[in-house]
């Protein structure tokens with residue numbers, strides 16, 4: 001199997017142990033890519049989901065084995081806990097064998113730029129929007145628009161007036177967009193004070209590279225919806241890899257598995273809750 005080599009790889013929000021995690025994609029990504037530096041930028045294990053419901057497929061062990069074997073063979077692995085794996089935070093400053101655990105890291109690029117690396121949940125309070133809004137993807141949007149007709153059918157049966165689910169969703173999506181840009185602004189504002197050249201974070205599941213006045217904001221994305229990794233080339237150039245597009249064979253396998261699941265991805269999503277609340281209004 002041919003491996004691509006990069007100077008650094010940054011991944012976050014893999015949410016292993018959540019049923020929505022694409023651990024098969026993640027494993028294939030790790031198998032196909034190597035780097036001198038590997039940063040795990042938070043929410044790697046979803047301990048919240050694990051507490052609710054035990055879920056530990058073999059793929060999770062395989063992911064950890066792959067990471068640990070890379071660490072053993074010379075990759076410098078840094079693990080920055082996020083909010084879903086915050087139980088690791090009391091242990092920052094220590095190393096698990098070859099894996100360094102730290103809250104915030106400074107990564108120096110091949111061309112000498114200093115980048116602050118952190119998960120990003122510390123800014124939730126400053127952003128002040130419902131976090132789930134940021135996670136509404138196109139798929140969710142389409143699904144909800146379709147559901148509009150069904151909900152209103154039942155509302156009519158219950159003699160309730162028409163209520164536009166699609167209008168509600170549109171409002172929420174607009175909110176989500178403003179949440180994302182506000183989050184980015186807050187992170188950039190914080191990192192600028194640290195006199196670095198850029199910031200790398202995760203948390204909001206929105207992969208991005210954004211240049212602003214000589215400063216760069218990078219978001220690694222996630223492994224639930226986007227399956228993205230941020231990579232640094234040997235010359236210090238950065239790129240976002242969209243593994244869903246790059247690895248169609250795995251995508252096909254995954255779709256087949258998906259169909260076999262009794263309840264697909266909605267099962268543990270937070271989105272239907274406000275929708276149901278609104279319908280019951």
Ligand SMILES: [Mn+2]
Nearest residue numbers: 043082083203
């Ligand atoms: Mn997070």
